[in-house]
Amino acid sequence: MTRLLITLLLAFTLGQASAQSTGNDSLYKAFGEKAGLTLLMDDFVQRLVAEPRTQAFFKNTDLSRLKTQLTDQLCMLSGGPCKYTGRDMKSAHMGMAVGKSEFNALVEVLQEAMDAKNIAFTDQNRMLALLASMHRDIITK
Amino acid sequence: MNGLSRYWLPVLVLGFGIFVIGGAQADTGKLRLTGGVNSIDGVAGGGLTPWAIIGTNASAGERGVSAFATRVKPKDYALDVLGVVAGFNDRIEFSLARQEFDTKATGAALGLPGLKLEQNIIGVKVKVAGEAILDSDTWMPQIAVGLIYKDLDAGGLAPTLDALGAKQHGTDFYVSATKLLLAQSVLLNGTLRATKANQNGLLGFGGTAQNDYRVMPEFSVAYLLRKDLAIGAEYRVKPDNLNPSILGAGLKEDDWKDLFIAWAPTKNVALTAAYVDLGRIVPAIQSRKQTGWYLSAQVSF
Numbered sequence A: 001m002t003r004l005l006i007t008l009l010l011a012f013t014l015g016q017a018s019a020q021s022t023g024n025d026s027l028y029k030a031f032g033e034k035a036g037l038t039l040l041m042d043d044f045v046q047r048l049v050a051e052p053r054t055q056a057f058f059k060n061t062d063l064s065r066l067k068t069q070l071t072d073q074l075c076m077l078s079g080g081p082c083k084y085t086g087r088d089m090k091s092a093h094m095g096m097a098v099g100k101s102e103f104n105a106l107v108e109v110l111q112e113a114m115d116a117k118n119i120a121f122t123d124q125n126r127m128l129a130l131l132a133s134m135h136r137d138i139i140t141k
Numbered sequence B: 001m002n003g004l005s006r007y008w009l010p011v012l013v014l015g016f017g018i019f020v021i022g023g024a025q026a027d028t029g030k031l032r033l034t035g036g037v038n039s040i041d042g043v044a045g046g047g048l049t050p051w052a053i054i055g056t057n058a059s060a061g062e063r064g065v066s067a068f069a070t071r072v073k074p075k076d077y078a079l080d081v082l083g084v085v086a087g088f089n090d091r092i093e094f095s096l097a098r099q100e101f102d103t104k105a106t107g108a109a110l111g112l113p114g115l116k117l118e119q120n121i122i123g124v125k126v127k128v129a130g131e132a133i134l135d136s137d138t139w140m141p142q143i144a145v146g147l148i149y150k151d152l153d154a155g156g157l158a159p160t161l162d163a164l165g166a167k168q169h170g171t172d173f174y175v176s177a178t179k180l181l182l183a184q185s186v187l188l189n190g191t192l193r194a195t196k197a198n199q200n201g202l203l204g205f206g207g208t209a210q211n212d213y214r215v216m217p218e219f220s221v222a223y224l225l226r227k228d229l230a231i232g233a234e235y236r237v238k239p240d241n242l243n244p245s246i247l248g249a250g251l252k253e254d255d256w257k258d259l260f261i262a263w264a265p266t267k268n269v270a271l272t273a274a275y276v277d278l279g280r281i282v283p284a285i286q287s288r289k290q291t292g293w294y295l296s297a298q299v300s301f
Ligand code: HEM
Pocket: A054, A057, A058, A060, A061, A062, A065, A066, A069, A070, A073, A085, A086, A087, A088, A092, A093, A096, A098, A102, A103, A104, A106, A131, A132, A134, A135, A138
């Protein structure tokens, strides 16, 4: 049993290392490339402004710009041929007093949007893993 | 045992309830299943071992509460646990639990029919570093330290425990490291527990064979199948302080293992089922391995 756990640990360690070094676009493909990401982000932003825990933040936001920026950002992160040209995450969220609870609310809304597009749970988590660490720049409360 | 010890737990629970009802927020914000379930000692974690995560749904700046009921049914015994957990600011966790262990035929064979071993348990846990869930770009786990104080009411078995050199209260100290490998949908936990407990405290603490604290490793691995469903395994190494004893190897104890599935149908409810292997428990009377099932229900806010 202990040996099994150690083997599992090693397998995950190696898996993680190789996933980081290959830099392929399999995740980009799993999200339906640019077209799929555009539809996903349209729906996601609609949900964000409908969700009571996040809507207040977007009162004065240009939503169509936000959709474009998010699409480019996720496209680039997932290995697609895009270039994100928006602000860095620290400047973009400065002064908003986003808390961890709101951050988690946004993750939940994104999970719902990904579910609605039938994106496999493992691919959802690969994408979330690319985004989650941004909490350090986004959460300021 | 003085009579008062029977009352401290209910009094604490009441105080706890008043405090938390006054303070718990309606809309706490942790991701589903990331608050863990409750171990048999109450502490948030796996079923048998504490994790570094702080229980309840409360995220940073919030306070939350959870309550749970667990039944473990190995072949020749039964363990029932009830408890409550409060989490503050995703940093500090307090837990209270009450265990009732039905010794069934073993008690009768020892001339103590109907013998139940009862433990009142208090746990305190503090997160000291890291962020298990969101720090997806580093290997740094979330680390927490904690203590678990247990007060055993061994009923008619107390004189035997005295003769075996086992105290009827004790404190475990532990450090846990938990890491969610989000890209792999895998959660790992490792815990080091300094303990004197015999069978998790149900047979007291320390013994004539071995009376020092021993540091024991415990491991959990979970795989997330869906955002509301996880499967996993746990392994907990235990000391063997009562082996040998005046009963020879008759009180030998083994490591504990389980395979579990946890389901969170809503953000506020988690149900866990497991197959457990608790090894031998008092093999002088019951020589077979105590395999069986584990069921636990938790509500958290
Ligand atoms: C991993 C999580 C997040 C990512 C990847 C992300 C990404 C982005 C991006 C790419 C932009 C556009 C920047 C630009 O236009 O230059 C943006 C803007 C914005 N974000 Fe986020 N964000 C995240 C979390 C959050 C959270 C938790 C909130 C609040 C609940 C939030 C609220 C906003 C708002 C209100 C804007 C618009 C700012 C403006 O109108 O100038 N974001 N975000």
